[in-house]
Amino acid sequence: MDPMGHLELEEVGKQIAAKCKGLPLALKTLAGMLRSKSEVEGWKHILRSEIWELPHHDILPALMLSYNDLPAHLKRCFSYCAIFPKDYAFRKEQVIHLWIANGLILQEDRIIQDSDQYFLELRSRSLFERVPNPSQGNIEKFLMHDLVNDLAQIASSKLCIRLEESQGSHMLEKGRHLSYSMESIDFEKLTPLYKLKHLRTLLPISFQHGAPLSKRVLHSILPRLTSLRALSLSNYWTVELLDALFIKLKLLRFLDLSRTAIKRLPDSICALYNLETLLLSHCDHLEELPLQMEKLINLHHLDISNTSFLEMPLHLSKLKSLHVLMGAKLLLGGSSMEDLGELHNLYGSLSILELQNVVDRKDAVKAKMREKNHVERLSLKWSESSADNSQTERDILDELRPHTNIKQLQITGYRGTKFPNWLADHSFLKLVKLSLSKCRDCDSLPALGQLPSLKFLSIREMHQITKVTEEFYGSSSSKKPFYSLEKLEFANMSEWKQWHVLGNGEFPTLSHLSIINCPELSLETPIQLSRFQVIGSPKVGVLEGMKQIVELSIIGCNSLTSLPFSILPSTLKRIQISRC
Structure with a gap:
């Protein structure tokens, strides 16, 4: 919306901002709400609200206004978040x-994209804030400001209870959604939980690590909570589930x-006909699923x-309501690629193992890999065996081309002598990580320099590679080869x-280089290495490019271990150079 086209909005906006008294949270929250209102009268309605005049109210009026402005279904979603403790x-x-x-969430909005809109709308009003530096890698997390959390508590009308803050068993009996701290609450001693026949959600909260869950809880307390819609036992060390x-x-x-640490799922889990979501990630000891999962x-x-899991249960393809399957691993044996083709809703990661059992191109076509547009991480693996026909192997890999949404790709044990052209196709705009390993019959590398977003590249155990030529960089792009590459690794390249x-400024963003166990690689002089721009020296004419190197590892490469330290780049923070 162009503010110059609505000059009256500017004056009303200034008056609303004055009522926020300079409080950043109030300003952010109201800005998120006003963004969706294009009419002056809507802004004036906010300005004239009686909520600004509420005496001694603990919640900022701006937050209450933002909550009141939500549609009914978002009010319910927001108030449910009172189940989460502060911080x-x-x-x-x-x-x-x-x-x-x-x-x-309304029935018609339950597909992933529409469900996201509920969350994004609440975030746009600053009711949810992104955690700047999540503790678990790149997993995006959010929290509510303490005042927003207080607002959710009021909005929930005590239907959401945090056990450590509860005031006696009377409050517990009124609650429908219950969370508790795994570190501070002795769940086994909570006898009032026997009375919670109408409890809908039971959610353990762990700020650190998990704990063991007693058999008494599993066998005596949980079976009494017959109205449960949502149950989490995540992060408990020991969980032994009985059919009962x-x-x-x-x-x-x-x-x-x-x-x-669950080892098996009881068969009775297949009788949960209302179950919509089952999360089993990081269950390191779970090796199989019940045979009747299609129920x-x-x-x-x-x-x-x-x-x-050694392999993904293929009967999962019979689950016709399945919208999302994450972490699938297919071991090709008695199964066929056709079973994989029937799994239309794969998400996240997919591993296809024992690809040497695929005998021709027609079988690979049945996998329908190009249609799996939600698979972001793909691993293709052949076990060691002699290839019968290099062209057949290339045809099979050609048909396993993933959708261009792929972000990470690993190819292990491929038995052809050449890679198919798609591997270097610049249409893979999202591919950031690529690993090629144990492809022992390949005698050349594809033009990987043309992959526009590639940040991490690992090439290992490719024993037919004797030289890396201009083909590795490609020549069709106007950008420098490996324009985005940050980390490059070569390892165990015996020949x-x-x-x-090229000397044309390739690798302009590279910061980490590893050359490990490449005993035959010979650079005649340190100047040649300087020309390669791993190490720079003004005396030999430093080229633009890999001058940003901060970590260099050269191990088990006899010809590369006598580099003069006087020409190491100033950016280098860690170096490891040794003979094996």
């Missing part, structure tokens, strides 16, 4: 799953067993990523002797 960082997906399980538990919890829609006719979301460098 607790939550994931967007976690909140959306809980909303869906409790019927807070799920026979009682027939209304369950959301079950989170992630990051537990879960309402299962929409299944996460089996980072489990120890690699020559590395041809």
